[in-house]
Amino acid sequence: xxxxxxxxxxxxxxxxxxxxxxxxxxxxxxxxxxxxxxxxxxxxxxxxxxxxxxxxxxxxxxxxxxxxxxxxxxxxxxxxxxxxxxxxxxxxxxxxxxxxxxxxxxxxxxxxxxxxxxxxxxxxxxxxxxxxxxxxxxxxxxxxxxxxxxxxxxxxxxxxxxxxxxxxxxxxxxxxxxxxxxxxxxxxxxxxxxxxxxxxxxxxxxxxxxxxxxxxxxxxxxxxxxxxxxxxxxxxxxxxxxxxxxxxxxxxxxxxxxxxxxxxxxxxxxxxxxxxxxxxxxxxxxxxxxxxxxxxxxxxxxxxxxxxxxxxxxxxxxxxxxxxxxxxxxxxxxxxxxxxxxxxxxxxxxx
Amino acid sequence: xxxxxxxxxxxxxxxxxxxxxxxxxxxxxxxxxxxxxxxxxxxxxxxxxxxxxxxxxxxxxxxxxxxxxxxxxxxxxxxxxxxxxxxxxxxxxxxxxxxxxxxxxxxxxxxxxxxxxxxxxxxxxxxxxxxxxxxxxxxxxxxxxxxxxxxxxxxxxxxxxxxxxxxxxxxxxxxxxxxxxxxxxxxxxxxxxxxxxxxxxxxxxxxxxxxxxxxxxxxxxxxxxxxxxxxxxxxxxxxxxxxxxxxxxxxxxxxxxxxxxxxxxxxxxxxxxxxxxxxxxxxxxxxxxxxxxxxxxxxxxxxxxxxxxxxxxxxxxxxxxxxxxxxxxxxxxxxxxxxxxxxxxxxxxxx
Numbered sequence: 001x002x003x004x005x006x007x008x009x010x011x012x013x014x015x016x017x018x019x020x021x022x023x024x025x026x027x028x029x030x031x032x033x034x035x036x037x038x039x040x041x042x043x044x045x046x047x048x049x050x051x052x053x054x055x056x057x058x059x060x061x062x063x064x065x066x067x068x069x070x071x072x073x074x075x076x077x078x079x080x081x082x083x084x085x086x087x088x089x090x091x092x093x094x095x096x097x098x099x100x101x102x103x104x105x106x107x108x109x110x111x112x113x114x115x116x117x118x119x120x121x122x123x124x125x126x127x128x129x130x131x132x133x134x135x136x137x138x139x140x141x142x143x144x145x146x147x148x149x150x151x152x153x154x155x156x157x158x159x160x161x162x163x164x165x166x167x168x169x170x171x172x173x174x175x176x177x178x179x180x181x182x183x184x185x186x187x188x189x190x191x192x193x194x195x196x197x198x199x200x201x202x203x204x205x206x207x208x209x210x211x212x213x214x215x216x217x218x219x220x221x222x223x224x225x226x227x228x229x230x231x232x233x234x235x236x237x238x239x240x241x242x243x244x245x246x247x248x249x250x251x252x253x254x255x256x257x258x259x260x261x262x263x264x265x266x267x268x269x270x271x272x273x274x275x276x277x278x279x280x281x282x283x284x285x286x287x288x289x290x291x292x293x294x295x296x297x298x299x300x301x302x303x304x305x306x307x308x309x310x311x312x313x314x315x316x317x318x319x320x321x322x323x324x325x326x327x328x329x330x331x332x333x334x335x336x337x338x339x340x341x342x343x344x345x346x347x348x349x350x351x
Numbered sequence: 352x353x354x355x356x357x358x359x360x361x362x363x364x365x366x367x368x369x370x371x372x373x374x375x376x377x378x379x380x381x382x383x384x385x386x387x388x389x390x391x392x393x394x395x396x397x398x399x400x401x402x403x404x405x406x407x408x409x410x411x412x413x414x415x416x417x418x419x420x421x422x423x424x425x426x427x428x429x430x431x432x433x434x435x436x437x438x439x440x441x442x443x444x445x446x447x448x449x450x451x452x453x454x455x456x457x458x459x460x461x462x463x464x465x466x467x468x469x470x471x472x473x474x475x476x477x478x479x480x481x482x483x484x485x486x487x488x489x490x491x492x493x494x495x496x497x498x499x500x501x502x503x504x505x506x507x508x509x510x511x512x513x514x515x516x517x518x519x520x521x522x523x524x525x526x527x528x529x530x531x532x533x534x535x536x537x538x539x540x541x542x543x544x545x546x547x548x549x550x551x552x553x554x555x556x557x558x559x560x561x562x563x564x565x566x567x568x569x570x571x572x573x574x575x576x577x578x579x580x581x582x583x584x585x586x587x588x589x590x591x592x593x594x595x596x597x598x599x600x601x602x603x604x605x606x607x608x609x610x611x612x613x614x615x616x617x618x619x620x621x622x623x624x625x626x627x628x629x630x631x632x633x634x635x636x637x638x639x640x641x642x643x644x645x646x647x648x649x650x651x652x653x654x655x656x657x658x659x660x661x662x663x664x665x666x667x668x669x670x671x672x673x674x675x676x677x678x679x680x681x682x683x684x685x686x687x688x689x690x691x692x693x694x695x696x697x698x699x700x701x702x
Contacts, residue, residue, distance in 0.1 A: 223575025
């Protein structure tokens with residue numbers, strides 16, 4: 001394991017530099033750089049910096065609009081649609097979540113669905129923006145068909161994630177960010193690149209039978225069987241039907257569709273203004289109490305009882321000090337990007 | 352299996368009659384009767400008519416306020432809190448969901464959290480009300496501590512359910528209503544009363560070890576391990592913290608707490624006006640297309656690929672014709688209620 005460790009700021013600048021060199025506008029490039037680097041800082045390696053080479057290809061080959069012109073359609077007071085004009089999902093989602101927050105400030109709630117977007121990385125990157133402004137944030141996206149259907153042989157819905165964040169007194173926000181499958185597809189690819197087996201029960205092969213080999217995996221099991229499948233359909237309804245985007249097996253594949261094609265993805269963001277319901281300080285104080293009680297629950301002895309987001313917070317602390325590990329396979333790709341785009345490689349952290 | 356089958360209308364009138372006889376106001380009694388009978392019509396026997404004897408005890412012994420005075424606090428345009436004054440949850444939830452729908456008509460979204468409520472039955476009973484008005488409805492409640500914590504030995508959160516409903520062209524609304532545990536606690540009690548074992552993986556005993564015996568079950572496994580536990584915490588935040596109600600292990604038990612005590616439960620309802628995002632007819636047409644495609648997906652041969660709510664719709668069709676089966680154990684309780692309260696027993700359906 002000779003992984004290089006790199007500081008957040010170094011990675012941020014590298015991502016920004018690469019994207020600017022292929023013509024991505026400053027605002028989009030900034031959102032993607034912040035999104036990828038902060039996701040890796042949180043330890044979510046499946047959705048962080050490893051995506052940069054793919055995103056550079058997408059920007060160079062036409063999948064992504066380098067200078068998107070956004071258009072909001074607000075038919076009602078506190079809800080509406082953002083047409084993202086095939087922007088990077090990180091940028092589209094940032095614009096939409098910020099708009100939802102502004103609406104919630106005025107009306108108590110705000111919701112924006114996003115049409116004509118692309119892969120948006122980790123769902124939590126957007127939901128946490130609301131929490132930083134003393135609101136509850138929710139973030140959803142659909143994705144290409146990779147979840148084994150209940151009773152089915154093959155996937156119809158995607159790994160469709162849900163994120164929910166809320167502010168807490170005296171610490172970083174409560175942070176839930178989860179696929180509705182046992183794992184995300186990017187984790188399968190990460191395991192494949194590291195020659196690691198999957199856990200039993202996570203994935204199935206082309207016949208719908210269980211497999212632990214990432215290279216044979218064709219679909220992922222949903223959490224709780226028909227329940228996770230139902231949650232995924234809920235997310236599909238929000239992201240495909242409120243946005244007039246494709247659904248289910250009509251959604252193009254992130255990796256198999258030609259990189260010149262737009263993906264027409266949809267997202268859904270909701271901001272809930274806590275002040276519309278209760279005193280914000282009381283809310284944050286009681287959430288801290290709840291989390292403290294949970295962390296003191298008796299454990300089975302294998303690991304402590306934690307709150308969602310606790311592993312991510314530990315990663316953030318650790319990686320802020322020691323740097324973010326860049327897998328060798330990713331570092332090699334970074335070297336290629338640095339050479340091709342004439343962007344300086346990030347400095348490696350000395351221990 | 353000598354279960355009696357009884358028509359919906361007969362059960363509705365019996366429940367209404369019993370509750371009126373113990374002094375429950377007409378509006379509350381009507382909401383509970385509709386809620387319990389329609390839930391059983393949908394085949395959700397754990398949350399339907401079997402709860403009547405418990406509800407009668409709760410009404411007679413002071414847990415429930417027979418004539419609640421509701422109070423809305425709306426600090427913002429489209430979101431606020433309903434203090435339910437210890438009403439039946441079915442009544443409180445109906446009032447709150449209807450208010451959320453009215454707000455969503457005007458503003459695009461509407462959310463009401465409910466404080467000082469009680470057990471509200473099936474979450475879907477409320478969410479579907481929005482779907483009948485061409486909106487998306489979401490319904491959440493917290494519940495007493497019964498979900499095994501991730502890495503823990505004992506429960507902290509409840510089976511905290513989520514329901515999501517949406518209108519569909521040419522058929523009853525899309526209907527998702529699920530506990531975030533493998534099963535609901537009322538299902539454990541139903542299995543216990545019928546001397547049936549639980550499935551492996553559903554429940555744990557007092558040491559946090561798996562059990563299939565309903566009488567030994569002390570907690571239920573969450574769906575997807577830490578993911579279902581995270582979803583339950585999300586619901587707890589909405590239902591406990593936006594309402595200033597107790598959380599986690601501080602929530603009183605439905606069955607073990609003295610029946611004279613109020614339960615101080617919280618719920619959360621959200622209505623999303625589809626018209627604020629897209630054309631309602633397009634949405635309903637495309638949801639029908641999505642559901643048709645799903646139902647045609649290749650299956651493993653055990654059962655067809657279905658949409659959430661399909662089993663419930665089949666039950667509704669069947670039970671509308673043949674009547675709702677009343678378990679013998681429940682029928683005996685109904686006989687006791689009929690005798691004590693001098694309310695005529697429902698007529699049994701002749702085949």
